[in-house]
Amino acid sequence: MNTLTNPFIIYKSSAGSGKTYTLTLEYLKLALQQPQTAFKHILAVTFTNKATQEMKERILKVLGQLSRKEISGSELEKVLMESLGLGPEELQSRAKQTLLHILHGYGYFAVSTIDSFFQLVIRSFAREMDLQAKFDLEMDTDAVLERLVDRLVEKVSRDKNLRTWLVDYAKEQIENEKSWDIRSGIKSLGSEIFKEGFKAYRLLFQQSVAQEGFLGEFRQYIRSERAKLKVEAESMKQKAEEIRVAHGLEWTDFKGGTRSFALNFGRLGDPEKPFTKLEASRIEKLNDLSEWASKTSKLLSQIENSYSNGLLEILNQIPVKQIQWNTFEALHRNLNAFGVFRDLILELRELKDEESILLISDVNDFLQEITKDNDAPFIYEKIGNQYRNFLIDEFQDTSEFQWSSFKPLLENSLAS
Incomplete structure (x- = not known):
């Protein structure tokens, strides 16, 4: 994760301790900084489709509640105002704008499983990797x-x-x-x-x-x-x-x-x-x-x-x-x-x-081939987006191969 004050943050928590709430809060702290564009540069990855859906729904739900002032005085609202230096009215306005731009540019709302993100990268490099377009x-x-x-x-x-x-x-x-x-x-x-x-x-x-x-x-x-x-x-x-x-x-x-x-x-x-x-x-x-x-x-x-x-x-x-x-x-x-x-x-x-199949177990091998010879900006150019902020759910479950594939992108983010 990349912010001006804390470029790298790790949260440790047990099951049922509010992990999704924390990730949602961190996402909103980033997205609300620039309502029109910030969400396009955030990549949140989870390990299951269920977790992905839950996180997406939670983000959209909270943005809707903030824009309608349904959770005025809540702890979440207080934390966001303090973190962003905003008053209630400005926070409501930014929440409305952020929600609107996410819905209108839903393809840039990058909350996905780690495997789905890797598939996106691989499809972007299909020609270079001599893969069939319809694998x-x-x-x-x-x-x-x-x-x-x-x-x-x-x-x-x-x-x-x-x-x-x-x-x-x-x-x-x-x-x-x-x-x-x-x-x-x-x-x-x-x-x-x-x-x-x-x-x-x-x-x-x-x-x-x-x-x-x-x-x-x-x-x-x-x-x-x-x-x-x-x-x-x-x-x-x-x-x-x-x-x-x-x-x-x-x-x-x-x-x-x-x-x-x-x-x-x-x-x-x-x-x-x-x-x-x-x-x-x-x-x-x-x-x-x-x-x-x-x-x-x-x-x-x-x-x-x-x-x-x-x-x-x-x-x-x-x-x-x-x-x-x-x-x-x-x-x-x-x-x-x-x-x-x-x-x-x-x-x-x-x-x-x-x-014409590519096994999920082979995905990381392709990614390593891609990332070892290309720097992060070129990879971003191929997938059509530039991520500056990363939220990784269940990081302890990230395998060595997955980490080595992600590492160039994270290093680029931390260095910028």
Whole structure:
């Protein structure tokens, strides 16, 4: 919000505490300054159509009451007179003029949902963004997701790769004691497409997973790297065993006996879990020789020598190898999901082209493209208006993408 005295004001309030009244009052303080033109330079955004309608009705109702002196002596009238430095008669006159000009120029009465405003901006830039002039803004992403799932299921009979992905995905779900119902699984995966968390990585996804043949090559790469790590684990175990034998030790001779950390050397190379689950913090403590043997141990000298002759070095390799193995295991487990996700992305692209729709979840992406290369005056020129004052309802619900789209306009307002 931009005023001479307070360029930026934040109101915090709970539900039912008079938020709409406060926003209406702030709007009127701005609009009544210049009855003929001020309202044209105010943008009030809300998050629901209901809130938009309520705010519009409240503003018009109060202007009507002020112009007919129906609320003389009210707290609202007193606040407006004090804020604007007006007497009762002048306030009544300005209210009449403001109401008249709003009704005659209703298109400039900019109280709308945040999505409606963004749609206005996008339509203004349709040519620059190579959008069809008659695209429809699709608000119901759940309905789109349902159609997307239907289309994907229909393709199963004629798309061998997709069928393979879905069968393997269903098997994995069963093995993990989850529902084998592929529709619910596909919907769960598909819902991620519309979330901002995915959008941050969408370009990377398009450059990799979405490319033809990538997943097959990636599967081979994962298999190769897992095999290499298993070989490394076996090599580490063999070397550790050689050091133990060379010093005449058993793993139970180390501190802790039958519960000694040293038993983990003998577990290296396990087919399912090649690297021991020793915590990094525990391994860090084991860099201290006193953690390897008690002071009274008869084998203290041999343990100290085994520590220095390679066991400590092997031990310190384990955390890094653990991370590498766990990473490839996670990729291996989710590879089938990646395959289904890839098909969802490609199918969604076709659906949007066929139905000429722009998803509400994509609006902010377009806006970012628009605002990153254009300054605020040019954007205002395209939408046919110049906003100097902004009222944002439920600001805490503004997403990062929405905020980044609004930010250039607000910065321009605060700087002017």
